[in-house]
Amino acid sequence: MTSPLRAPGGxxxxxxxxxxxxxxxxxxxxxxxxxTLSVLAESADASAALVVPSSPVGDHADVDAxxxxxxxxxxxxxxxxxxxxxxxxxxxxxxxxxxPSRAALVFAQDKLAMRRRLTDIGVACPAWAxxxxxxxxxxFGDEVGWPVVVKTPRGGYDGKGxxxxxxxxxxxxxxxxxxxxxxxxxxxxxxxxxxxLAEERVDFVRELAVLIARSPSGQAAAWPxxxxxxxxxxxxxxxxxxxxxxxxxxxVATEAGLRVAGELGVVGVMAVxxxxxxxxxxxxxxxLVNELAMRPHNSGHWSIDGAVTSQFEQHLRAVLDLPLGDTxxxxxxxxxxxxxxxxxxxxxxxYRHLLARDPGLKIHLYGKSVRPGRKIGHVNVSGxxxxxxxxxxxxxxxxxxxxxxx
Ligand code: ADP
Numbered sequence: 001m002t003s004p005l006r007a008p009g010g011x012x013x014x015x016x017x018x019x020x021x022x023x024x025x026x027x028x029x030x031x032x033x034x035x036t037l038s039v040l041a042e043s044a045d046a047s048a049a050l051v052v053p054s055s056p057v058g059d060h061a062d063v064d065a066x067x068x069x070x071x072x073x074x075x076x077x078x079x080x081x082x083x084x085x086x087x088x089x090x091x092x093x094x095x096x097x098x099x100p101s102r103a104a105l106v107f108a109q110d111k112l113a114m115r116r117r118l119t120d121i122g123v124a125c126p127a128w129a130x131x132x133x134x135x136x137x138x139x140f141g142d143e144v145g146w147p148v149v150v151k152t153p154r155g156g157y158d159g160k161g162x163x164x165x166x167x168x169x170x171x172x173x174x175x176x177x178x179x180x181x182x183x184x185x186x187x188x189x190x191x192x193x194x195x196x197l198a199e200e201r202v203d204f205v206r207e208l209a210v211l212i213a214r215s216p217s218g219q220a221a222a223w224p225x226x227x228x229x230x231x232x233x234x235x236x237x238x239x240x241x242x243x244x245x246x247x248x249x250x251x252v253a254t255e256a257g258l259r260v261a262g263e264l265g266v267v268g269v270m271a272v273x274x275x276x277x278x279x280x281x282x283x284x285x286x287x288l289v290n291e292l293a294m295r296p297h298n299s300g301h302w303s304i305d306g307a308v309t310s311q312f313e314q315h316l317r318a319v320l321d322l323p324l325g326d327t328x329x330x331x332x333x334x335x336x337x338x339x340x341x342x343x344x345x346x347x348x349x350x351y352r353h354l355l356a357r358d359p360g361l362k363i364h365l366y367g368k369s370v371r372p373g374r375k376i377g378h379v380n381v382s383g384x385x386x387x388x389x390x391x392x393x394x395x396x397x398x399x400x401x402x403x404x405x406x
Pocket of ligand 1: 126149151160161162199200201202203207230233273290291
C-alpha cells in the first residue's frame, strides 16, 4: 500500500481511530521515530487533531469512513475502545492490520467476556456472576455478601456504569433495560442484552496497575507496577513505582499481566487494573484483576517523563513490530496528577505562574475546552523524595483547577 502520507525512507504510517488525548500524546514520539501518524478524529478541534496534520474527521462507527481512513495507513490502532465489532470485522475482512485485533479487543470492551476469559486462564478476579434479573442478583449477593458491585458490561468509563448496591432494587432501571435488550445484538443496539456483571465488593488495600507492551512477534516489556489513587471513581493520582509494594506481589502481578497479554494475543500497550488485597487465610499480599485497557492508559502517563521509554512511544513500536524500548524509570519516584476542568477557562496565566514557581514540573495539557470534572491534562514530577513530589503535584493540579489561588 503506498500512502501519500508516508515520510521518505519507507517509514510507515500509523492510523489511530479516535482523536482524544491518547492519540495526541503519540505525536511527539512519532516525530522522534520518523513515523507519520494519521488520526480519525471526532471533530476538527479534537485533542489530537490540533497537533496531527493528517486528522480527517469521521465517525468511528461508520464502516465506510473508517475503511477509507484505514486504506492510507500501514497499521491501525485505537485511542479508545468504543469502535463497534462490526466495524472491526469489516476492517479485518479488508486485510487492514489492526492492533490490538478484534479478537483481543473484545476483552477490553466487554467486562463479562473479560471476567470469563481471565477466570478460564486462572488469573485471580473478584467473585463474579452474570445476572439477568433481580432473582439472580439477589442469589449472588446472598452468597458473597451485600453490598455488591454491579457493572454494565459495555460502555462504562470513569466509574459510570458501576454501582455499589445493597439490593437488586438499586439497579431496577438497568434490569428493565436488560429485559428490553434481551434477544438483541449485544455488540450493536442492545447494550445490555447479555445482562449485568455482578462482583463481590472487594475490601482492597489500594489499587495498582500493571502496564505491559507486547509486539506481534511476541516481545513483551513491563514497567514497574504503579499505585493508582481514585477519587469519586476517577483516577486522580499515580505513584510510580507503587510505594512499599511487596516484591513477591510485584513479580506475581507483573507475571499475570504478561500472561494475560500473551494468552489474549494483545499487541500494543495494555493496562491491567488490579486491587491489592490480603489473602484471607495467610494474610499475604495478593492481587485481584479489576479490568483491562488495551491502549496507552492514564496509569502510564507518568512514563512520558519518568521512564526511558514512554507508553506512547512503546505503543507505536509495538504495533509496528519494532524492538521495544527500555522501560526503566529515570528517577526513584514519579508522581502523576490529573488536571480536571475547574471553574476558570483561562488556563494560560496559571500555567505560566506554575512554570515559574516549580521548574521541575512537567505540565501536559490536552488542548481541550475546560468543563468541570473533565480530564484536561496531567502533571508529572520526578525525584527522590516521594512526599515532596506528592505535595508539588497536588499543589500544581489544585492551582490549575482553581481550587487554590496561590
Ligand atoms: P470503569 O470502567 O468506569 O473504569 P471500573 O470497573 O474500573 O470502572 O470501576 C471503577 C472503580 O470502582 C474502581 O477503580 C474501583 O475503585 C471501584 N470498583 C470496581 N469494582 C470493584 C469491586 N469489585 N470492589 C470494590 N470496588 C470496585
